[in-house]
Amino acid sequence: MQAEIIAVGSELLTSQRLDTNSLYLTDELNALGVEVVTKCVIGDDRSRLAEAVRRAAGSARIILITGGLGPTEDDVTRDAVAQALDRPLQFHSAISDQLEERFRQMGRKMAEVNKRQAFIIEGAEILPNDRGTAPGQWIDHSGASIVLLPGPPHELKAMFTRQCLSRLESRVPRQVIRTLVMRVAGMPESDLDQLIAPVYKKYENPVTTILAAASDIQVHLRARCDTEKEALALLAEVAGPIEGLLGDRIYSRNGDPLEVVVGQLLREAHATLSVAESCTGGLLAERITSVPGSSDYFEGGFITYTKRMKTDLLGVSEAVLAAAGAVSKETAEAMAIGARARTGSTHALAITGVAGPGTGGETVPVGTVYAGLADDNGSRVAHRQFLGDRARIRQFTTQMAMDLLRLRLLGL
Amino acid sequence: MQAEIIAVGSELLTSQRLDTNSLYLTDELNALGVEVVTKCVIGDDRSRLAEAVRRAAGSARIILITGGLGPTEDDVTRDAVAQALDRPLQFHSAISDQLEERFRQMGRKMAEVNKRQAFIIEGAEILPNDRGTAPGQWIDHSGASIVLLPGPPHELKAMFTRQCLSRLESRVPRQVIRTLVMRVAGMPESDLDQLIAPVYKKYENPVTTILAAASDIQVHLRARCDTEKEALALLAEVAGPIEGLLGDRIYSRNGDPLEVVVGQLLREAHATLSVAESCTGGLLAERITSVPGSSDYFEGGFITYTKRMKTDLLGVSEAVLAAAGAVSKETAEAMAIGARARTGSTHALAITGVAGPGTGGETVPVGTVYAGLADDNGSRVAHRQFLGDRARIRQFTTQMAMDLLRLRLLGL
Numbered sequence: 001m002q003a004e005i006i007a008v009g010s011e012l013l014t015s016q017r018l019d020t021n022s023l024y025l026t027d028e029l030n031a032l033g034v035e036v037v038t039k040c041v042i043g044d045d046r047s048r049l050a051e052a053v054r055r056a057a058g059s060a061r062i063i064l065i066t067g068g069l070g071p072t073e074d075d076v077t078r079d080a081v082a083q084a085l086d087r088p089l090q091f092h093s094a095i096s097d098q099l100e101e102r103f104r105q106m107g108r109k110m111a112e113v114n115k116r117q118a119f120i121i122e123g124a125e126i127l128p129n130d131r132g133t134a135p136g137q138w139i140d141h142s143g144a145s146i147v148l149l150p151g152p153p154h155e156l157k158a159m160f161t162r163q164c165l166s167r168l169e170s171r172v173p174r175q176v177i178r179t180l181v182m183r184v185a186g187m188p189e190s191d192l193d194q195l196i197a198p199v200y201k202k203y204e205n206p207v208t209t210i211l212a213a214a215s216d217i218q219v220h221l222r223a224r225c226d227t228e229k230e231a232l233a234l235l236a237e238v239a240g241p242i243e244g245l246l247g248d249r250i251y252s253r254n255g256d257p258l259e260v261v262v263g264q265l266l267r268e269a270h271a272t273l274s275v276a277e278s279c280t281g282g283l284l285a286e287r288i289t290s291v292p293g294s295s296d297y298f299e300g301g302f303i304t305y306t307k308r309m310k311t312d313l314l315g316v317s318e319a320v321l322a323a324a325g326a327v328s329k330e331t332a333e334a335m336a337i338g339a340r341a342r343t344g345s346t347h348a349l350a351i352t353g354v355a356g357p358g359t360g361g362e363t364v365p366v367g368t369v370y371a372g373l374a375d376d377n378g379s380r381v382a383h384r385q386f387l388g389d390r391a392r393i394r395q396f397t398t399q400m401a402m403d404l405l406r407l408r409l410l411g412l
Numbered sequence: 413m414q415a416e417i418i419a420v421g422s423e424l425l426t427s428q429r430l431d432t433n434s435l436y437l438t439d440e441l442n443a444l445g446v447e448v449v450t451k452c453v454i455g456d457d458r459s460r461l462a463e464a465v466r467r468a469a470g471s472a473r474i475i476l477i478t479g480g481l482g483p484t485e486d487d488v489t490r491d492a493v494a495q496a497l498d499r500p501l502q503f504h505s506a507i508s509d510q511l512e513e514r515f516r517q518m519g520r521k522m523a524e525v526n527k528r529q530a531f532i533i534e535g536a537e538i539l540p541n542d543r544g545t546a547p548g549q550w551i552d553h554s555g556a557s558i559v560l561l562p563g564p565p566h567e568l569k570a571m572f573t574r575q576c577l578s579r580l581e582s583r584v585p586r587q588v589i590r591t592l593v594m595r596v597a598g599m600p601e602s603d604l605d606q607l608i609a610p611v612y613k614k615y616e617n618p619v620t621t622i623l624a625a626a627s628d629i630q631v632h633l634r635a636r637c638d639t640e641k642e643a644l645a646l647l648a649e650v651a652g653p654i655e656g657l658l659g660d661r662i663y664s665r666n667g668d669p670l671e672v673v674v675g676q677l678l679r680e681a682h683a684t685l686s687v688a689e690s691c692t693g694g695l696l697a698e699r700i701t702s703v704p705g706s707s708d709y710f711e712g713g714f715i716t717y718t719k720r721m722k723t724d725l726l727g728v729s730e731a732v733l734a735a736a737g738a739v740s741k742e743t744a745e746a747m748a749i750g751a752r753a754r755t756g757s758t759h760a761l762a763i764t765g766v767a768g769p770g771t772g773g774e775t776v777p778v779g780t781v782y783a784g785l786a787d788d789n790g791s792r793v794a795h796r797q798f799l800g801d802r803a804r805i806r807q808f809t810t811q812m813a814m815d816l817l818r819l820r821l822l823g824l
Contacts, residue, residue, distance in 0.1 A: 011621045013448045015439040016593075016630065018430050027427040036425045037460065041451040048449065048471075055467070059460075181428075209423045220426070275715070281701025282694030285715045289693025292769050292802060300721035302714060303687070303697045309712035309755060343721060357704050388566075390704060 001172050002037045003029050004060040006052055008068035008077050009151060010043040021066045021149075021156055028160060032168055033175035033224065034062060044068065049080035057084070057144045062168065067151030069134035071114040077148055078137075082121045085141050089119040095126070099133055124148075127163040131155040138167060145171060175224060178231035180206075180239055181255035182219040184246060185403040189217055192246070199241045206238055216258070216399055248412055251403065258402045259287045265409040266297040266347070271375075273405070274343035275301035276314055276335040276350040278326065279369065284351060284398040299345040304335065314338030327352050327362050329381045332372030340374045347375045347408070349401045355393045367393050371401035373408055380404070413584050414449045415441050416472040418464055420480035420489050421563060422455040433478045433561075433568055440572060444580055445587035445636070446474060456480065461492035469496070469556045474580070479563030481546035483526040489560055490549075494533045497553050501531040507538070511545055536560075539575040543567040550579060557583060587636060590643040592618075592651055593667035594631040596658060597815040601629055604658070611653045618650055628670070628811055660824055663815065670814045671699045677821040678709040678759070685817070686755035687713035688726055688747040688762040690738065691781065696763060696810040711757040716747065726750030739764050739774050741793045744784030752786045759787045759820075761813045767805045779805050783813035785820055792816070 005026070007019035019041050026036045037060060042049045049068070056063045068077030082089045096118035103110035117134050120126060127136030127147075132155040137148040147164060149156050184192060189212040196219070200208035206223035221238055225231040243250060252261050266273055275284050285301040288294055302313050307326050310316040316334040324330035335350035353369030354362050362368075367386040372379060382404050386396045417438070419431035431453050438448045449472060454461045461480070468475045480489030494501045508530035515522035529546050532538055539548030539559075544567040549560040559576060561568050596604060605622055608631070612620035618635035633650055637643040655662060664673050678685055687697050697713040700706055714725050719738050722728040728746040736742035747762035765781030766774050774780075779798040784791060794816050798808045 010619075011623055011632075013438065013451060014621070014632065014634075015435040015442070016623060016632070018432070018435065020430070023427045023430065026425065030427070037455055037457065038464075039425060039453040043449055045449065051471075052450075207422070209426075211423050211429065218428070220423070220428075277694075277697075280698075281706070281710075282689075282697030282713065282715070285689075285694030286692075286698045289715070289717065290803065290806075294693070295717050295772055298693075298717050300714065300716045300718060300725060301694065302712065302725075303694070303701070304712045305701065305707050305710050306712060313712060313714075313754070342725070360707055391702065394702075 003062035004056040044074040046076040050084040053084035087122040183252040184217045272345040274345035276339035278352040279355040332370035336372035336374035369397045415474035416468040456486040458488040462496040465496035499534040595664040596629045684757040686757035688751035691765040691767040711755045744782035748784035748786035781809040
């Protein structure tokens with residue numbers, strides 16, 4: 001069964017905003033075995049939206065429309081859908097009364113415009129909204145289900161979970177989609193594809209997609225079957241040979257990002273971590289501590305942006321900084337050793353490099369990075385030359401540093 | 413003049429990926445006075461894409477199609493557009509030869525499948541791709557310009573800048589869109605709207621949009637005029653009274669984020685900054701150092717995730733930690749003072765709090781955060797109770813800490 005998502009709002013057509021509701025809805029639909037085949041963003045334009053709804057209703061069985069249910073003139077979804085389906089809008093005084101009561105409870109008087117939110121498309125089921133003022137609407141029309149949902153994510157999620165899931169389940173044939181995600185660090189996408197294509201090309205189901213971003217490749221296998229057991233068996237059949245080919249370059253088999261994987265390895269090893277960062281300016285620590293419970297293994301860290309800080313906070317010797325430079329194997333090593341000594345952690349990661357756009361007086365080119373690791377076995381340093389902008393180089397570098405630790409914790 | 417953007421790729425219909433190329437393209441089109449009226453994401457489905465292209469060509473003058481130009485079976489854009497426009501594909505041996513040469517230079521043999529990328533729609537202009545293998549295509553068809561661009565952002569941006577901008581300029585009537593973005597910290601969206609709505613409601617041009625995200629509100633004014641001078645005058649006319657109402661709560665009038673604004677204030681004051689972070693785990697330092705040139709004023713920082721680190725690295729006394737707790741006004745203050753003393757920076761920001769989902773043994777609820785500021789005037793602490801998930805609370809808290817510093821540097 002196929003679905004289409006239409007997000008409504010001129011602000012979603014600016015360069016500042018993206019429609020992220022669709023990510024949540026896609027996850028929920030996929031879990032029901034429903035495939036999203038098209039996503040659209042339409043501005044606050046009644047006739048354009050009506051046309052999009054008409055077209056979608058002709059090609060998908062489920063159409064989720066998010067946003068444009070507010071009280072103002074530019075909230076056009078109710079009108080546009082009514083027009084597309086050629087059904088009248090009806091004023092529901094009970095909804096209007098509830099809205100007035102809601103405002104009264106907040107100690108405010110309801111503005112007249114809010115009465116717009118009490119108009120319901122003829123034949124629609126009303127989806128109550130306990131997090132906001134705009135009720136949702138569910139319309140079954142010529143074999144398609146057309147659902148109007150509020151734009152604010154917390155209102156949308158609550159309404160979808162409580163009102164829509166059970167309705168969808170009763171309309172969707174029992175099929176399941178299961179996805180397996182393998183994540184790989186430190187390998188170019190084309191090399192990876194060349195290696196594993198002979199395996200996955202043999203299968204139309206599961207569908208294989210390879211996604212590459214910032215030094216992180218994801219291999220998605222997506223199986224659609226009648227039962228979960230069949231889907232999982234099919235995934236295992238294809239994933240097995242791929243795992244054989246990629247081996248330890250796969251760092252995650254359940255979609256977990258590298259910071260989660262490294263955290264689990266640290267926890268299992270009863271190890272602790274500290275970090276020292278120069279060019280990544282806190283991003284490594286931020287990624288590691290973005291994981292709930294990371295306080296179990298993360299001790300703390302140092303951001304040593306200047307040479308003086310590297311000396312004062314980490315004890316990197318001025319001789320090393322003068323001879324090898326702040327961006328060097330020697331400095332990365334000394335930073336890691338310094339962070340470990342000062343925090344008492346079992347392991348320490350350090351990063352130094354040039355993230356650009358300028359070189360900040362360093363003699364090495366932009367994108368030169370070193371990651372150092374210190375533990376009771378001594379220290380090791382990885383070196384790379386990355387291309388890209390500041391954000392990309394910083395992201396790549398933290399990935400490289402965490403992978404260095406991962407391989408060490410695996411004893412590789 | 414109106415444009416539509418179509419992003420092609422089944423991976424963009426998963427919950428893991430968003431089409432971000434459209435943000436860049438929207439900015440570029442708006443700068444030319446072209447409005448984006450619809451954005452769509454279509455999977456790797458030839459007939460569905462052909463239908464979307466046919467429809468778009470009937471309603472917009474510029475259609476930018478991104479992605480699906482690769483060498484594999486699921487790269488369907490060339491075929492789908494040819495089908496939509498009812499034009500044949502033609503093999504260009506010159507392109508094929510260039511591709512082979514490109515592979516040879518990388519020391520690799522071109523796979524046979526890459527020849528797909530040498531097929532060009534009849535009548536299309538070829539847009540060379542010096543960053544990748546897929547050439548772009550430009551087709552003028554029945555009054556619309558249909559442009560095929562590669563999906564990888566760095567390829568797309570280079571091709572758009574070098575090949576498409578001048579072509580678009582010659583086709584777009586001279587109108588300009590100028591946008592003014594005011595950014596406001598520490599104020600609920602509804603309060604802000606109530607305050608400034610009486611000003612902006614009087615104007616249909618500029619269009620006013622209020623966007624709220626993670627403790628950061630943006631007020632966008634978007635004027636469309638015949639000349640830049642008129643547009644800027646119109647923006648000033650509306651922005652003036654809004655600025656009068658919001659005053660110092662506006663931290664940026666050019667769209668700059670808070671980390672850029674704080675950086676400029678530090679630079680102007682010849683001041684330097686260090687940070688000490690507990691629950692934000694490096695995010696504050698990461699945001700501050702995401703700004704190129706931040707090494708001019710950022711000294712360094714400490715991530716003190718454990719009580720012991722707060723004592724060992726920052727000198728927070730065990731008595732304070734025991735009496736007031738790790739998440740307290742007193743600890744935030746002591747952390748800031750400690751960071752300042754250890755780095756010698758003129759200013760220091762410190763954060764302690766509970767980002768959740770667990771409280772990690774603290775007695776305060778999730779979302780309790782303190783930001784401390786130390787400078788030669790002593791110290792001050794801000795306290796808030798935020799709602800939301802871990803990522804949101806961390807983002808809110810860094811915003812609050814930077815705004816504390818901003819107000820101090822402005823002498824407020």
